[in-house]
Amino acid sequence: MRGIFISMEGPDGSGKSTQLELIKKYLEEKGYEIIITREPGGTKISEAVREIILNKDYTEMGYMTEALLYASARAQLVTEVIKPAIESGKAVISDRFVDSSAVYQGMARGLGVENVYKINEFAIQGMMPDLTIHLDLPAKVGISRKKDQKELDRMEMETLDFHEKVAEGYRKLASLAPDRIFTIDATQDIDTIHKQIVEKIESLLD
Numbered sequence: 001m002r003g004i005f006i007s008m009e010g011p012d013g014s015g016k017s018t019q020l021e022l023i024k025k026y027l028e029e030k031g032y033e034i035i036i037t038r039e040p041g042g043t044k045i046s047e048a049v050r051e052i053i054l055n056k057d058y059t060e061m062g063y064m065t066e067a068l069l070y071a072s073a074r075a076q077l078v079t080e081v082i083k084p085a086i087e088s089g090k091a092v093i094s095d096r097f098v099d100s101s102a103v104y105q106g107m108a109r110g111l112g113v114e115n116v117y118k119i120n121e122f123a124i125q126g127m128m129p130d131l132t133i134h135l136d137l138p139a140k141v142g143i144s145r146k147k148d149q150k151e152l153d154r155m156e157m158e159t160l161d162f163h164e165k166v167a168e169g170y171r172k173l174a175s176l177a178p179d180r181i182f183t184i185d186a187t188q189d190i191d192t193i194h195k196q197i198v199e200k201i202e203s204l205l206d
């Protein structure tokens with residue numbers, strides 16, 4: 001039996017982590033063995049790469065370097081965690097995956113979505129999510145939520161214009177892949193969002 005692979009996407013502060021925990025509980029109750037991962041990160045090496053990418057001191061980091069670092073962290077995560085889990089029938093839920101690179105690096109940084117998917121084709125080794133939950137919310141709302149929670153990292157410190165490109169980029173990407181990417185209005189309350197996600201997963205499992 002092949003497992004299922006779900007990714008969570010959206011601008012910074014869209015509530016992915018909260019919803020991810022709720023999906024985990026729901027799928028566990030259904031008897032699935034769940035593996036939770038996050039990007040960039042999820043393995044010792046990928047977490048080390050994350051430290052480099054998000055370090056506020058590296059203001060000189062080039063966009064191509066950034067894109068390749070995200071892809072390298074992803075390659076390790078796929079090899080070490082995602083691929084073996086899917087192949088052994090588990091359910092993997094990842095807080096971000098390749099669409100984050102398509103949107104942040106491809107669209108907001110302007111490297112081009114095609115180029116970014118090309119780099120990542122090598123990293124993901126055929127592992128595309130069965131379902132991607134896109135939590136849609138205005139950039140301003142997401143960033144102000146982040147500011148209230150913690151100190152901002154290198155990406156979160158970007159301009160509002162950048163984050164607006166991200167939010168818009170996700171909407172565009174979702175319109176290009178409507179069969180895989182499911183968009184939800186993330187300004188709704190936590191329970192309402194969760195119910196909509198559950199409905200979508202149920203239809204996927206059927």
Ligand code: TYD
Pocket residue numbers: 012013038039040070095096097098099100101102104105153155156
């Ligand atoms: P995330 O872990 O979601 O941030 P936080 O834990 O602070 O909520 O993601 C880290 C940042 O990296 C976020 O701003 C999005 C960005 N990112 C990319 O630009 N490209 C990528 O491929 C990924 C996975 C993340």
